[in-house]
Amino acid sequence: MPVNPDADIQIIAFDWVPDFARGFVRDLRPRWACEELGIDYAEELISAVKRPLDHYRLQPWGQVPVLRDGDITLFESGAIMLHLAAKDARLLPTGAQARADATAWVFAALNSVEPMMFELGNVDIFSKDEEWAKLRRPGLIDFIRTRFGRLSDALGDNDYLLGDFSIADIAMATVLREGVEAGLIAEYPRLAAYLDRCTGRPAFQRAMAAQLASFKEEPVTA
Amino acid sequence: MPVDPNAQIEITAYQSVPPFAEGRIKDQRVRWALEEIDRPYRERLIGGIFEDKPVEYLADQPFGQVPVYKEGALTLFESGAILLHLGEQDERLLPRGAVRRGRAISWMIAALNSVEPTLQTLVVLSVAGAEQDWREPAMDAARPFAAKRLAQLARALGDRDWIDDSFTIGDLMAIDVLRAAPIAMLAAHPNLAAYVERGTQRPAFGRALAAQLAAYANHSKGD
Numbered sequence: 117m118p119v120n121p122d123a124d125i126q127i128i129a130f131d132w133v134p135d136f137a138r139g140f141v142r143d144l145r146p147r148w149a150c151e152e153l154g155i156d157y158a159e160e161l162i163s164a165v166k167r168p169l170d171h172y173r174l175q176p177w178g179q180v181p182v183l184r185d186g187d188i189t190l191f192e193s194g195a196i197m198l199h200l201a202a203k204d205a206r207l208l209p210t211g212a213q214a215r216a217d218a219t220a221w222v223f224a225a226l227n228s229v230e231p232m233m234f235e236l237g238n239v240d241i242f243s244k245d246e247e248w249a250k251l252r253r254p255g256l257i258d259f260i261r262t263r264f265g266r267l268s269d270a271l272g273d274n275d276y277l278l279g280d281f282s283i284a285d286i287a288m289a290t291v292l293r294e295g296v297e298a299g300l301i302a303e304y305p306r307l308a309a310y311l312d313r314c315t316g317r318p319a320f321q322r323a324m325a326a327q328l329a330s331f332k333e334e335p336v337t338a
Numbered sequence: 339m340p341v342d343p344n345a346q347i348e349i350t351a352y353q354s355v356p357p358f359a360e361g362r363i364k365d366q367r368v369r370w371a372l373e374e375i376d377r378p379y380r381e382r383l384i385g386g387i388f389e390d391k392p393v394e395y396l397a398d399q400p401f402g403q404v405p406v407y408k409e410g411a412l413t414l415f416e417s418g419a420i421l422l423h424l425g426e427q428d429e430r431l432l433p434r435g436a437v438r439r440g441r442a443i444s445w446m447i448a449a450l451n452s453v454e455p456t457l458q459t460l461v462v463l464s465v466a467g468a469e470q471d472w473r474e475p476a477m478d479a480a481r482p483f484a485a486k487r488l489a490q491l492a493r494a495l496g497d498r499d500w501i502d503d504s505f506t507i508g509d510l511m512a513i514d515v516l517r518a519a520p521i522a523m524l525a526a527h528p529n530l531a532a533y534v535e536r537g538t539q540r541p542a543f544g545r546a547l548a549a550q551l552a553a554y555a556n557h558s559k560g561d
Contacts (some may be wrong), residue, residue, distance in 0.1 A: 120549035131387070131449050134372075150461075158510040172490075172494075176448065176490050176491060176493070177448075177452055177487070177490055178490075179452075186436075187436065187437050188436050188437055188439065188440045189437075189445045190440045190443075192444050192447040192448050193449070194447040194449060194450070194451055194452075195440070195444040195446075195447045195448075198422075198443065199369035199440065199443075212410070212411075212412055213412060213413070214412070214414055216414045216423065218424060219414075219416075219419045219423070220414055220415045220416045220419040220431050223416035223417075223418035223419045223421070223450065224400070224401070224415070224416050225418060226418070226447065226450060227417075227418055227450045227451060227454065228401055228403070228416065230451065230455070231454070231458055231459070233502070234455045234456075234459070235459050235480075238459075238479065238480065238483075239522070242479070243479050246474045246475065246479065247475070248471075248472035248475035248479070249479075250477075251470070251472040252463070252472050252476050255466050263401060264401070266396065266401050269396070269400070272395075282512070286398075291497045294420065296401070303546070318466035321371065
């Protein structure tokens with residue numbers, strides 16, 4: 117079981133988040149990678165409500181995760197995913213082109229797909245009762261559909277983005293999950309099946325269970 | 339001058355883009371990195387930004403974007419992945435020690451995944467919302483996300499010249515991302531404005547920008 121208080125690797129995560137965010141906080145990504153590789157990690161849980169001031173020195177946005185591995189401290193889940201993946205060919209293949217493809221897809225998830233999910237979150241959640249959000253939404257949805265269509269074509273009949281499972285799928289599946297509620301993934305059967313395949317992996321299930329288990333019922337403010 | 343038709347490295351770029359996008363397309367980042375390490379590259383221009391891309395191009399770049407990077411048998415897409423690849427080859431872009439290397443990569447990804455989306459939203463709304471009544475309220479709602487990130491970034495940078503002891507792909511990406519910030523929003527943080535100025539005054543940045551603009555100018559002359 118990778119959660120181990122004595123592990124060399126530490127992941128900083130929140131000790132409480134609101135219900136809607138549970139299962140979606142980004143320490144899920146490194147937890148999933150560790151579970152895939154069977155690498156133990158220790159949790160260091162901090163308050164999301166009253167963030168320790170020195171946390172901003174490690175993570176300029178005050179967010180999680182942060183990963184410590186010996187002398188190395190990393191922030192941004194993308195950087196942490198690449199670091200963990202580099203430990204093992206099961207997540208980052210060793211052939212030059214396969215490695216390039218895996219890396220490219222990690223960045224594609226973070227910089228070409230996820231930003232649209234952020235804007236969708238603004239429209240559908242933070243501003244959902246605003247008149248402008250209703251008017252902006254159709255154009256945004258068209259744009260997301262174009263990109264999902266291309267992603268579906270690129271996946272083709274493969275089980276995973278590179279054929280075999282890799283870090284690229286941890287990045288892309290966690291991004292696609294952010295769009296499930298809007299109903300868009302369901303329009304692309306290949307993407308829907310891909311997402312089910314990724315989140316059906318035992319390592320994902322264990323990572324999710326570990327994140328959920330780390331939350332207290334009520335926020336700790338003191 | 340790194341643009342060389344016989345170079346081993348090839349990058350793709352558009353032949354034409356609308357005036358507001360000139361100098362801002364993401365091949366700029368890769369050109370800049372190549373200029374920093376004096377690596378010659380050739381250009382493959384793939385038509386206008388709004389033209390449909392041939393199916394063969396989508397095999398190299400699934401979203402039809404630029405740049406695609408080729409080096410011998412290797413093909414790579416996404417500017418972040420390309421910068422990481424170039425950094426692995428040259429410590430002037432990515433220091434070798436694990437601690438410094440980790441910091442540079444964290445910052446590069448922070449720029450791409452935590453800063454750029456907030457600024458890109460403003461650009462997208464400004465363009466997609468042209469002449470629409472919803473544009474101003476949508477931008478008003480999006481602006482605080484960007485302003486908050488810039489304030490946090492300014493605090494993290496402090497009074498340092500670069501994020502680390504020397505310029506890295508972390509700075510290159512952060513500065514290229516910050517170029518998209520609204521002028522007043524950037525000017526609210528003098529240290530960030532100076533950081534962008536410091537980066538864009540580097541000779542390699544200037545050569546890269548000139549090369550991107552030259553590609554558009556040659557096309558509009560009708561060659």
